[in-house]
Structures are given as structure tokens and as C-alpha cells.
Amino acid sequence: MQDFIYQVDTKILFGHDQLRNLSKEIKKYGNRVLICYGGGSIKKSGLYDKVIKELEENDIFYKELWDIEPNPRVESVKRGVEIVKKHSLNFILPVGGGSVIDCAKLVAAGAKVETDPWKIVIGEEIVKEALPIGAILTIAATGSEMDKASVITNVKTKQKLGWASKHVLPKFAIMNPEYTYTVPKYHTSAGVADIMSHTMENYFSLNDGCYMQDRMAEGILKTMIKYGPIAYNDPENYEARANIMWSNSWAINGLLGSGKSTAWSVHAMEHELSAYYDITHGIGLAILTPRWLKHVLNNETVEKIATFGKNVFEIEETSDKFEDANKAIDALYKFFKDEMHIPMTLQELDIDETHLRDMAKATIRHKNGPIKGFQTLQEEDVYEIYKMSL
Template sequence: MFNFSYQNPTRIVFGDGQISQLGQLIPAGSRVLLTYGGGSIKQNGVYQQVMDALKSHQVLEFSGIEPNPGYETLSKAVALVKAERIDFILAVGGGSVVDGSKYIAAAALLEQDGWAILEKKARIKAALPLGCVLTLPATGTESNANAVITRQSTQQKLAFSHPSVYPQFAILDPKVTYSLPAKQISNGVVDAFVHVMEQYLTYPVNAAVQDRFAESLLQVLIEEGPKALNEPENYDVRANVMWAATMALNGLIGVGVPQDWATHGLGHQLTALYGLDHAQTLAIVLPALMQQQRATKRDKLLQYASRVWGLQQQDPERQIDEAISYTRAFFEQMGVPTRLTAYGLPASSVDELMAKVMAQGMAKLGEHGDINYNVSRAIFTAAV
């Protein structure tokens, strides 16, 4: 196990009716900017719960944050924060709203344009405090310091991370997920699953706690994911999915171990070019990457096959084949196709994707830095 330092400052407030705690979680006298997406929170009752809890606070609103939060939209929010002297940001929504709010919180205190945080890695000295009410379990952003932002004008999708954008708190009420469309539940489960895999499916470093924890999260998602589609108002199922998605990327299973993140890096190019959902891109890339990298990931692939899927074969290569096949089948069972052609993208899209990969300088991806341009092309080709 590698050396590590771990601290997660986000307070998790979990369970039915916990939105009512907002008034105590946000300091009295705060000028709050409530951020959200397309307005579904006004149909499912979450907006009213939030406003009832904040009746003693000054609240301004900013809506319209996209599923892949856009720089152009978020820049308007940054201007509003500055003009209205906002001192607390409350994100109400899924991962995109929270990611976008992290960007707003950091960019509002930056002297230069906020895009410099992503493109030029401008130094973040501080950020406005923020909290969140999570409505879609998927990204884990509610308790980490990461965010991914898209710039439509340049077709870029870039990430940043800084301790100052950890949410101070995250309210997780499984009941608010009951009204989610099946597609969003499917995407959320796949997203969380791949988050675990990016930290788990690398090479052994004798990190038994992290491995077993990761395997248990994968099994929970495999067991509970389909149930969440079939039993949309089963509180226990939704609670387990929600908590698994948070634990998948709050940093705990990633300490002391090598991490990959090539699936995300390549997947981001699919979103930037073709607008595919984030989870859809992950479902396309991961099985192909597992096949392409089976030699360097061999030990963990065999462990994954045995411990997660219960596969026991005399032939190790067949065991790996079956583990990859089971992974692909799980994504398909969740309603998330795993081939480019399933989304109407022809084989020629590989050339477009590789041009984007090269433009981004993504020549050394993966836990060994050995996923170069040629390997990336092979992965995309295998995913057709």
C-alpha cells in the first residue's frame, strides 16, 4: 500500500426529511445563491422543501445549469455572485449542478477569467462556501473536491480539483430520487460503478481494505441497480444506491492505491464531440479498455472475476473474458448500451475522436501511463 494522507471535510446528512436541516446548516444572515438545473426540482417538491427550510435566509436563484455544466452558462452565475455579493452557494440537483456550483464558488474569487482554472491550471486561493442537496446519485461530487466543466465553443471538457470546493455539507434524501426517469437512475449506477473500477482495476499493492471495500460497492451496485429500475419507490434500494455512489468517489477507496482514469479521459471526448451522457461514454469505453489492457491488469482482472462475479475457471484467460462479458452485460441490463454504433456513431468516428485525443495531448493515460495514442485508437476501435 502506498503512503497517503486522507481527510474528507464534507458533512453527510442522510435520510428521509433531512432537507429541513438546511436552515441550521447554512449560517444565519448568509446571502445564498440557490443553483439548479432545468427546473425538475419544482415539479418533485424539492424546491418547496428547500425554500421552506430557508425562509429565514436571503435567497437568490440561478437556474439552467446543463447536464454537462457549461462555462458559458456558469460565467453568468459568476457575474451574479459578484454583483449581488453572494456569500454562500447551495447546489440543488445532480452531479452537474454540484460541479457547476464548485466552479462558480472558485471562479467568483478569482482575479482572472474562471476558465483559467481548467485550461491554465490557475491557482485557486479560496472559494465561496457551498453545500448541496443531492437529487441524483451518480458522480460522488457531493463529497469530493473535483469538478468537470464543458466549454461548448471549443468542444472542451476539462476537470479541476481543489480542497476549497469540498461541499461543507451534503443532504442525501433517497426519497427525492423516486421521481427520477429510469435513464438517470441507469446512468447513475453505471457512473458509480466505473468510479470504483477506475480506482480498483489497476495492479495489486496489498491494499486489502481498499480492495474489499471497492468489491463490496461493486456488488451492491450490481445487486441494487436493477432493483432501482424495477422498484422505483423502494426506499432501502434507493438508499443503498445513493450511499454507494457517494462512497465510490469520496476518496476513501482511492487512498494508498494506483488509479487509472483513462476510461474517463477518453469518455470525455465522446461527450465533448457528440454530446453523449457521461455514463454512456463510460459504458462504451470501459469494456473495450479492459480487453485492450488485459495483460497489464491481469492480476486484478482475475481478482475482480472471482470476488465480484464469483467466476471460477480453470483457464485464467477465459475467466477474464467472462468478467469483461459480465461487465458489459450489466451495463446493458441497466439500459446503457456499450457500443458506439448503438448511439448512431459509425466506425469513422474513431478518427474524429483520435483527433480530439491528440489535440488534448492525452498521450500517457492509465495507471502505468502506457495508454498512448495507438492504444487509445485500439480501444475506440474495439468499442465500435
């Protein structure tokens, strides 16, 4: 196990009645708030009215940034930064899922610089401070409420890139599983796939001696396999939504990857899909992951993939490790397709061969060279995985 430092300071307020604590938590850091949200689902669900009532009853000034996209655009960030500076706001409150929170993080950092916030994403501007953030989570998928990372899309340059800073780690997150009851089936499935992908990106590593982290990762994956289909078929099942929501945070808050060297191979490939075609992130991850595992299956990786099958899908061991590993990959594919009803080919998303080579080149370019993860991926490897996914 490698040396590491692990610290996550986000305060979690989990359960039915935590919104009553919102104003008290905000006032620890500020009293002039930018509320960030997406296409209006929080208004349909009634959550928006509850948040506004809580703020107004506690004399908290607020402005709003709405219509944040599912793959948040840098243009929305710029709108938010302009509002913050114009009204001297001092706290950022995203109400939504990972896209809204990711956008809010860059707004929080961008409000403290005088340059284009995109320069933060591409590393030309270093984040030295940011406005404080608190999150109200409405979709379990990205884990953005409890980590320091953010992913932003620049449509003009066809780039979807991740960046991170300790300064944008949310101060608190209100997590009420009931807020996820209205998430459509398609996005419930995408969220489960996203959580599983975060877990697997940390899990699939070699020779690191991280036994504890791997067993915890397997526990999260089994939780998704148990409760994902329940949430899909019974959207208001509190137990299912609660277990998925809590797994969402722990899949990506740094615990599973502590002591490891991980490259997040599948995310790098999916970011290009989303940049070119604006597809739902979790769906792209579900399509790519089984193909990636098939591509990297070899004498070095077979033991880990077979163990994944045994411990996560309870596949009975045989004397043939490659047979066991292939059964594990097939079980993952079958879970996504048959239990979570995810389209499992790119063609089903109207994606053809046109940009596969361009996306493969961009994947390697944005990683500054080969992806050195579970197995090293060159441009040709990425291209082959895309082709397998058609």
C-alpha cells in the same frame, strides 16, 4: 501501499427528514445564497418549493441560477459568477446531481477571482479560496457532493476537462434517497454505471498492496449489481435508492484510491465523447469500460481481472485465468446491457467513425501524454478502444 493523506470534511445529513437542517447548516457560513439547479425537475418534484420555504422562513436571502446543463457549460458558470458578484452572495447551494454541483464548484471559485473561470479549469488560475458550498443531492452518479473535483465543458473549444481544489469541497450534503425516486430509468442506469466506473478506475491497478481498498471496492460494485436493477424496476424502493446513494459518495471521495497510483483511463476517453457529442456521461463509461478491459487484458493484468470476476460476479475459477478474465468482462457487459438496459454501442448513440481519431488525439493531449494507468495507453490504443465500441 504508497504513502497518503486522507481527509474529507463534508458533513453528511442522510435520510428522510434532513432538509429541516438546511438553514442551520447554511448560517454557519453565510446568509446570502445562490441556488443552482438544472432543467426544472426539482420544481416538478416539489423539492424546489420545500427549499425556498426553508430559506424564507429563516430569513435567508437568495438568488437563482437555473438551466444548468447535464454536461455543465462554462457559460453557465459565468452567469453564476455574475449573479454572485452583483448581489454580494456568500454561499452556493446546488440542488441536483453532479453536473449542478460541478458547476456550483466553479462558480464558488470563480467568484473569488477577476479572470475568466475557464482559466481555473485549464490551470492558468490557481484557486486560493472559494465561497462555501452545501449540496442537496437528487441523483446518485458522480459523487460530487463529497469530493473536491469538478468537470466543465467548453463547447467552443470542444473540451470537457476536470479540475480540483480542496477549497470547493462541499461543507455539507443533504442526501435523501426519496429525492431520487423521480430520476428516469435511463439516468438511473447511467448513474449506476458512473458509480461502478469510479469504483473500477480505482480498483484496476497493479502491485500496490491495497488489499483493504480493493475489497471495499468489490463491496461497492456488488452493491450496484444487487440494487441497480431493483431501482431500475422499482424506482421508489427506498432500500435500493439508499444503498446506491451512499455508494455514490464512497466510490469517489478518495478512500478507494488512497495508497494507489491511478490514471482514470476510461474517464479520459469518455470526456472526449461527451465533449464532441454531448452524451450522458455514465452511458459513455458503460460502453467503453468492457472494451478497455478487453484491450488491456494480458499476462500482467489477467490475475486482477479474473479476481474481479470471482469476487464481484461470483464466477467460478478455472485453471485458465484468461478464460476467467474474459468471463468477467462479458459479465460486466451483460449486466449493463441486460440488467440496466444501457445501449452498449456508440452507433446506438448516433456516433460513427468521423471523430474517433480526433478524440483519441485529444485524449492523449489533455492527459499531457500517454495514460499511465492499469496499462499504458497511447493514441493508437485509445483509437482502437473507440473502434471496438462502435
